[in-house]
Amino acid sequence: MELKTAMTSRQDLFDTLAQVGKALGSGHRLMLLERIAQGEASVETLASTADLTVGNASAHLQHLRRAGLVTATRCGKQMLYRLTDQRIVTLMGLMREVAETNLAEMERLVSRMFPDANPDGALEAISRDELLSGLNSGDVALLDVRPEEEFEAGHLPTAINIPLGQLESMLDELPRDREIIAYCRGPYCVLSHEAVQRLRKLGYQVRRFDEGFPEWKAAGLPIH
């Protein structure tokens, strides 16, 4: 047995900092964070989005909580988790950029998962700046294809919500005269890719926004 000195060491500092890294070091926890970034959610909701048992999800959420990434508040029977800090969205975005730039495996997975996101193809996504100028000039209509609950918790200004499951049954909400920009949870969410593919087959002029609601919000842009 070794005596612990009361002295604080550099090692302690880095170990504590590493807790944040550890929390980000699990695919399951990153999925939970992706969902939490849409707005507060209950353990059950989070468990089902991340495809975990409730007990397991709860344990991961405790882990995220100890790392200072999320907080929880009780609301009736439920425990609602939310991000402590919008910078966490930026942090995950940077991780994504670093991974996509420097991990061959990542690039391979992304292009397999989203084959339509080919840079040559007409389906290429539009950037935040392009979207902003499109919105200013009124040239585009915004389509939020996330579930209603997430839309209600916050969405881009002027966006209309058609959850993916109801896409074909709500086509009359969509304009034919303007380009439609679909968005969802973020770069690794399939919803907007799906929506674009299905709407294109129906003849709509539609592209994806290459980020999602959390990134828009974290950038300090206005939300509703």
Next chain:
Amino acid sequence: MELKTAMTSRQDLFDTLAQVGKALGSGHRLMLLERIAQGEASVETLASTADLTVGNASAHLQHLRRAGLVTATRCGKQMLYRLTDQRIVTLMGLMREVAETNLAEMERLVSRMFPDANPDGALEAISRDELLSGLNSGDVALLDVRPEEEFEAGHLPTAINIPLGQLESMLDELPRDREIIAYCRGPYCVLSHEAVQRLRKLGYQVRRFDEGFPEWKAAGLPIH
């Protein structure tokens, strides 16, 4: 045994992304990265800065390499590791901010480790913007207190190098008529704190830069 489908799943994407988080989820690896961010370094150098056996350091470096955070090139007998990407410095900086904001433990450790960094005290560090304007107006002199090897690998413009061990023996290099700004490896490096304390005792007008060389470089500012 379960059959692996060839299909790429969302889970695979997030698991791969999590490799970056995992790599950042160890105090030892964060220390290695802090040193690598100063400039390329051999395994032996890195092992000794992070207080690891060479074998263990090598294993951690392999881990960082697999996560796409560092690359290695052979140079004679030695293997030199460097960052793949300056964004990794930004990434670590964000982790630090998130941790300091949201982890009480972190705040406690920082203020214990750097008691002189008290915001009320005269020793408060100066920011990048303040430093830039001080350099433009010629009101400050820059002092790099890192080991010579790191200084040689890159430093802030106009900085003079006095490694901490030689501080008292090289006082004649320091101006008395201007404020001195000392900097080192970054926010969690003790060198500049030490330097400021020792120089203040000797009557010098001196403050710390609240970042370090890697942050300056990652911000795209000029280096020598």
Next chain:
DNA sequence: ATTTTATTCTAATGATAATTAGAATGTTGG
């Protein structure tokens, strides 16, 4: 009070990761 529902805790198991010592590899300079 009792039941229901949501969540967290506990204990046990299996899976990963960190560490060390020592062997193996690859490079340099005789």
Next chain:
DNA sequence: CCAACATTCTAATTATCATTAGAATAAAAT
């Protein structure tokens, strides 16, 4: 080719983490 050196690999140990099922807690509804 051999000797010296730097690094990586291997094997074994220990520690940490993820997962599950089931018990415990806590609030809400009957």
